[in-house]
Amino acid sequence: MHRTLIVIALAGGLAALAYLAGGMDQIAHWAQAAQRGFQDQMALGLRALRRGEPGALAAFWGLCFAYGFVHAVGPGHGKFLLGAYGAGSQVPLGRMVGIGLISSLAQGASAIALVYAGVLIFDASREAMQMAGDIWLERASLIAIALIGLWLLSRAARKVIRQTMAAPVMVTEHGHCDSCGHRHGPDMHEVAQAKGWRDMALLVGAIAIRPCTGALFVLILTWRMGLVWQGIVAVMVMALGTAAVTIAVASTAVLARDGVLGWAQTPGRARLFGAALEGLAGLFILFVALNMLKTF
Template sequence: MRRVLTLAGIAVLIGLLAMWWSGSFDRLAYWVAGQQRAFQNAIASALRAARAEQPGAVFALLSACFAYGLAHAAGPGHGKVLIGGYGMARGVPLLWLSLIALASSLGQAVTAVALVYTGVTLLNLGREAMVGVTEDIMAPVSYAAIALIGGWLVWRGLGHLRPVSAHDQEVAACASCGYAHGPTIAEVEKAGTLREALLLIAGIAVRPCTGALFVLIITWQMRIGALGVAGAFAMALGTAAVTIAVGLGAGTLRGGVLAGFAKSPRAAMLAAMVEILAGGIVVMLAVGLLFRAL
């Protein structure tokens, strides 16, 4: 069963790459944009009802914001590439990976709140100006940061390959000298540090959700700003649900790929190759998103 799941995961990965190169992601993005507009209309209606203090309006608004986050997360960005690549590349516990994904999404909401309230109170910026800052400056910065982190994963993998190769050449010597000539699979799969997690979160959180900007600005104008902040975080939770699912899927796929080689002397080499592959995919997709944003 595990082998079947692993093969299925590899097939999904190949399919995603094929969709990327064929332009299917662009068509998906257009469809997602249409869904987002529909959710924005629902959010606008819920905001008007909330301002009129209609019963159930707040719940309707938060539900619409959460649903918007789910739909918006299906489009490009929002850290899915980075979280999925990191989960595939590193032997990170799934709970820790889920917490990173959650913190990244919540970080986007924090960035949106900071940008909007700095813009409207200090700089007197309108919605178009703030969306422009997000799309023209913060989005490219986020994609560039993600590409750099992907390159770092590739570099780590290459660093693990060199001592692993030496280890394979000196297996006979190890039995007599008692020294380890390369990292073990457990060492290669060592959980990510707090610094790694903070870099991942920062790379994703620097780009706020445009839907959150929309809600925050409208509610500020309607003088119900607290409700807008709640809506922004409801969107972040919707985004987090998708991002966490991607990370868990990637981490599970990695575990399935490496499980059959757990006792192999080349297990550490395979883990390093998986890290290189995942980092390369992160770089490729992040650079593609960066070129689209420029």
């Protein structure tokens, strides 16, 4: 098991180096071409659905799931954010799986909110909603992700400082006070749990604020064709396709982190390794976010 974790750690490191060296370009071109093909097929599927052809709804939802999967394989900040966070933070595998699923579903929900708020409240055009999603919300999401990267860097630095400055404390006797037998504050488990929920909210919010372009495409078309609930379900199915990739990346990152920490011989060294991984994760997240912001 330990050797398997080491192999996963090396594979994850090589994948990160490949991204930094521009090795994702070919995958990005393939994903973009595949997404255009799926969009054409989804448009045909909607026409078949409107004509009431048997099996059209199931086929359309299947196309939406496949589109979400391919979309997540291509360039995007969600999987990089969760992958880097999973590699750099002491988060259990089950929680990372939950964060990956919730963030993808929340991204689908944000697309639904944007489109139907636009058409029902503001009477916005298709172009206006796509501009809001592709430019303004994308920019806001990347800024939020860059701030998360800075936050992880600063948190890692504080951990390293505390670890290097900490000294063993000799306890000779148990001190008593007027309120002995009562808790004076949260224990370490509760503090970690509180940080976990706070981190989850930040991660989900940074991803969900930018809805998927394909989801906007489907929602606008289904609204115009009078297929409202079919479009809403389709977007959530698309989110499940995205979640499949996001969860796989986040899970691999967690296993890679466990492989790296397995090299530590002592608890103190493991804490230092963990802080270093968190700092590297923050640096990677910051680099990816700033690199994507340069395109605006």
